[in-house]
Amino acid sequence: MNALLQSIYLAFDLILHLDPVLFGIILLSLKVSGLALLIATVFGLPIGAALGLKQFPCRALAISVTNTLMGLPPVVVGLFVYLLLSRKGPLGFMGLLYSPGAMIVAQTVLAAPIVIALCHSAIVNVDPVIRQAARTLGATPGQEMFAVIREARYGLLSAIIAAFGRVMAEVGAILIVGGNIAGYTRVMTTAIALETDKGNFELALALGIILLLISFAINAALHGVQKKGSVKTS
Amino acid sequence: MKLLISHIRKEYEGRTALKDCSYAFASGGVNVLMGPNGCGKSTLLRICSLLEEPDGGELIYSDNGSPLVPDMRLRRRMTLVLPRTGVFNTTVAKNIAYGLMIRNVPFAERDAKVEQALAFVGLAHKKMQNALTLSSGETQRLGIARALAIGPEILFLDEPTASVDEENTGIIEAIIGAMKHDGRTMVIMTTHDRDQAGRLADRLLIMSEGKISEG
Numbered sequence: 001m002n003a004l005l006q007s008i009y010l011a012f013d014l015i016l017h018l019d020p021v022l023f024g025i026i027l028l029s030l031k032v033s034g035l036a037l038l039i040a041t042v043f044g045l046p047i048g049a050a051l052g053l054k055q056f057p058c059r060a061l062a063i064s065v066t067n068t069l070m071g072l073p074p075v076v077v078g079l080f081v082y083l084l085l086s087r088k089g090p091l092g093f094m095g096l097l098y099s100p101g102a103m104i105v106a107q108t109v110l111a112a113p114i115v116i117a118l119c120h121s122a123i124v125n126v127d128p129v130i131r132q133a134a135r136t137l138g139a140t141p142g143q144e145m146f147a148v149i150r151e152a153r154y155g156l157l158s159a160i161i162a163a164f165g166r167v168m169a170e171v172g173a174i175l176i177v178g179g180n181i182a183g184y185t186r187v188m189t190t191a192i193a194l195e196t197d198k199g200n201f202e203l204a205l206a207l208g209i210i211l212l213l214i215s216f217a218i219n220a221a222l223h224g225v226q227k228k229g230s231v232k233t234s
Numbered sequence: 235m236k237l238l239i240s241h242i243r244k245e246y247e248g249r250t251a252l253k254d255c256s257y258a259f260a261s262g263g264v265n266v267l268m269g270p271n272g273c274g275k276s277t278l279l280r281i282c283s284l285l286e287e288p289d290g291g292e293l294i295y296s297d298n299g300s301p302l303v304p305d306m307r308l309r310r311r312m313t314l315v316l317p318r319t320g321v322f323n324t325t326v327a328k329n330i331a332y333g334l335m336i337r338n339v340p341f342a343e344r345d346a347k348v349e350q351a352l353a354f355v356g357l358a359h360k361k362m363q364n365a366l367t368l369s370s371g372e373t374q375r376l377g378i379a380r381a382l383a384i385g386p387e388i389l390f391l392d393e394p395t396a397s398v399d400e401e402n403t404g405i406i407e408a409i410i411g412a413m414k415h416d417g418r419t420m421v422i423m424t425t426h427d428r429d430q431a432g433r434l435a436d437r438l439l440i441m442s443e444g445k446i447s448e449g
Contacts, residue, residue, distance in 0.1 A: 129320030135285060137333035137380065138310035147332075151323055229323070 003201075010202035011209055022206055029187040032100055032174070033167045036107030041160055044112045048119025048159070052152075053145050063120060069113035074106075078176030081106040085177065098179040103187070106173035111163040118162060122155025123148060154229025158222055165218045169211070235297050235311065235387045235420070236261050237282060242291035244277050251277040252288070253444035261387075264414050264421040266431040268449065269441030275424040276317075278441070279390045282422065283314040310337065312388035317396045319377030321365035326357060326376055329365045333384035351383040355409055371402025378409055382419075389413070391423035395430065403430075410434050 014022050051063055083089050085097040085105070096102045126148050134147035149156070171189035178185035180194055188207045195204035237259040244252040252274045259265055267275050280286040281293065284304055295302040302308050313333070322329050330351050334344040352358040355375040360368065365376060374394060381389055391410070395403040407430065413419050414436065425431050431438055431449075438449035 127320060129316070129318055130322065131320075132316060133320035133322075133377075134332070134336075136283065136314040136316065137336065137384065138306070138313065139336050140306065143336050147322070 007201040007205050011206035014202060014206040015209065019206075022203065022210075024183065025186055025188055025191050025207065026210055028100065028185075029168065029189075032103045032187060033107055033164065036104045036111055036167050037160065037164050039104070039108045040111035040115045040163060044115030044163075045119055045156065048116040048156075049123055049145070049149055051116065051120040052123030053148060063117075066113050066117045066120065070117050072110060072113065074110060074170045074172035075176065077106055077109050078173035081109060081173065081177050097177060098181060098185060100178070100185055102177040103174040103185060106177045107167040107170065110170060110173060111167050114163040114166055115159050118159030119152075119156050122152040122159060125155065126151045154225050157225045158229075161218055161222045161225065165215065165222075168214055168218070235295060235302070237388065237420075238292075238294040238296070239278075239282065240292040240294070242278070242281060242288045242293065244274070244281060244286075244288050250444055252281070255291070255444060255446055257439065257446045259420065259422065262417045262420050263436035264410060264423065264434050265437045265439060266435035267422065267424045267439045267441050267446070268426070268428065268431050269424075271426075273441045274444045275441050276392050278446075279314055279392050279422065279424060283312055283388075283390045284309045285314065310384070311386065312390065313381040313384060313386045314390040314392065315374075315377045315381050315394060317393040319373050319380075321368070321373055321376060323366055324364065325362050326365050326368070327352070327361045329376060330380045330383045333380060337384065347383045347385075351379040354382060354412070355379040356405060369399075369402075371398035371405070374398050374402065374406060375409070378406065382413075386419060388420045388422065391421060393424055393426070395425070395427070407434060 051059065051066070081102065082097065084091045085094065085102050086092055087097075094101075096105065130151050131144050131148050134144045139147060169189065171193060174185075174187060175190050175193070178187070178190065180186050180190040186194070188211050192204045192207050192211070195201070195207070238257075239259075240256050242252050242255040244250075251272075255274070255278060267278065269275055277286070281288050284293075293304065295304065295308055322332065327348050330348045331344050334347055339347070348361075349358070352361055355378055357372060357375055357379060360372065365373070368376060374397070378391070378394065394410070395406050398406065410421060410423070411434065413421055414434070423434070425434075440447050440449045
């Protein structure tokens, strides 16, 4: 018990003294997950919107596949991206393996299905009467779709926040493709795993506390967005 | 603008909604369509407002004797208010501004038209309120205000008082009455209420089994 309390004390000491190693790891984590989320959003949002708004062959199959991919195990994604980026893999020529770039690719693969599936869900939950209303007021087909997307805005934001939560807490995929190289590909989750193995609990705990705070901030933001989106009707 | 419908037919999955429906709507005034449920009133309004295509027959819009092409430009000269108004999750003012925004009406002009429409339907005091918090009667008035803001030459109202209380029914009837006096907009509305039809109609039309006859 004493050792645990001492580790917590030392962890706060590292945080309060802005330990450069600690903050280097945090910044890299935010950079990798932030960029992965950005790419997943840029591709995922239009795909999710198209799944929600357009009718096309195999749409139901595409929705089922996306929903299934939401539960992708990170280690499987890590293995898949590793095989893609390894020297003998189809994208091996890019030389991305064991770099932050490989980690961004892996996290994008993890985040995209969440963004797509939750965006689709947000859009299909918009009352069909909204689209009709836009149409009766003279909206073009594009303006009609935009009206629906705008109505789903809080759901779309929730999808992005949920995907960020998933990639920030992920460890398996980035450990496989990033290699956990100090000062280069070491992020919060991989550092926690390594420092725990080494018995360096204060750094692991400090990172754990920061990760918890980030997770709390993400959840608070999600709650705020959902609260703003739900209007009390009379 | 005048509207001539000639031998309009419409079927939904084998069920006939409109059968050889013909009538010439002159510009201005309030045309009230009455008839039992399922006689094709709403279908006719959707076809006339160019939101749906008929299976057969002709729909001819004309201006000073010249026929008009049924394209997006023509569609934007009219609007339909549905029995259940779909409101956007934003303020009452922004809901009314929507039709003006998609027509690229400049901001200053947009604001003036929103104010005017709000005052016309008696919702000026609710301008900044979220539209989803309005009562069903106020929501229907908002639907009418949103339609009027774009200055339609033809306003289609599908059962405008079907789901509203007595007080709001009175207000909506007064709004339609004011439009009647104004004379700039032709109103084509449906109702179940014979008394209401009597109070509002310049021309009473009876729909039965997919056909129109003058009442």
